[in-house]
Amino acid sequence: MTQTNTKSGSTELARLLAEMNKAGEFPIAVLTDRHGFPIASAAGPGQDPETQSAVVALVQKTAAQVRDQLGMAQTDEISLYDTNGQRLVCRPINVNGHDLILAVLVPNKAASYRRLTNQAISAIRRAWKL
Numbered sequence: 001m002t003q004t005n006t007k008s009g010s011t012e013l014a015r016l017l018a019e020m021n022k023a024g025e026f027p028i029a030v031l032t033d034r035h036g037f038p039i040a041s042a043a044g045p046g047q048d049p050e051t052q053s054a055v056v057a058l059v060q061k062t063a064a065q066v067r068d069q070l071g072m073a074q075t076d077e078i079s080l081y082d083t084n085g086q087r088l089v090c091r092p093i094n095v096n097g098h099d100l101i102l103a104v105l106v107p108n109k110a111a112s113y114r115r116l117t118n119q120a121i122s123a124i125r126r127a128w129k130l
Contacts (some may be wrong), residue, residue: 012127013040020104020120024113029104031124032056039100047105056090056103063090085109091117095128 017029021042028047031039036057041049063078078090087109091102102121106113 010040010127013124014042016040016120016123016127018042020116024104024106024111024116026104026106026111026113028052029102029120030056032101032103034060034099034101052103052105056088056101059088059090060092060101081109089113089117091121093121093124095125098128100124 013031017031017040020026021029021044028041028043028049030041030043030049030053032053033039034057036054038049038053041053043049043052059078059080060075063075067073067075075092078092079087081087085108087106089104089106093100093102102117102124104113104117
């Protein structure tokens with residue numbers, strides 16, 4: 001069963017993440033700001049959305065420093081692979097002037113995630129209300 005976190009986010013955003021997780025069989029997805037503050041999440045048993053949000057922010061900050069040093073354009077995606085084929089995918093997005101990160105844990109190299117995260121990003125932008 002997927003647990004959705006709405007303490008610091010909207011029910012609609014958490015629902016969108018839960019749907020993406022179900023379609024992609026992802027154990028966890030978080031939407032966080034660039035400082036690691038979790039906005040919404042959907043997580044399976046044994047997953048910690050608050051810790052993942054903090055880690056994702058650290059990964060994004062490090063990638064931004066590397067990007068700046070190399071003179072690269074805005075980052076589209078950051079992926080970390082482990083030796084078992086699991087990967088953390090971080091998709092930086094801007095929603096109404098807010099820099100956010102959609103992150104998913106993809107269980108194996110063969111799993112498709114790009115279409116699902118693109119759909120989730122579009123849905124997040126539609127659902128975002130300030």
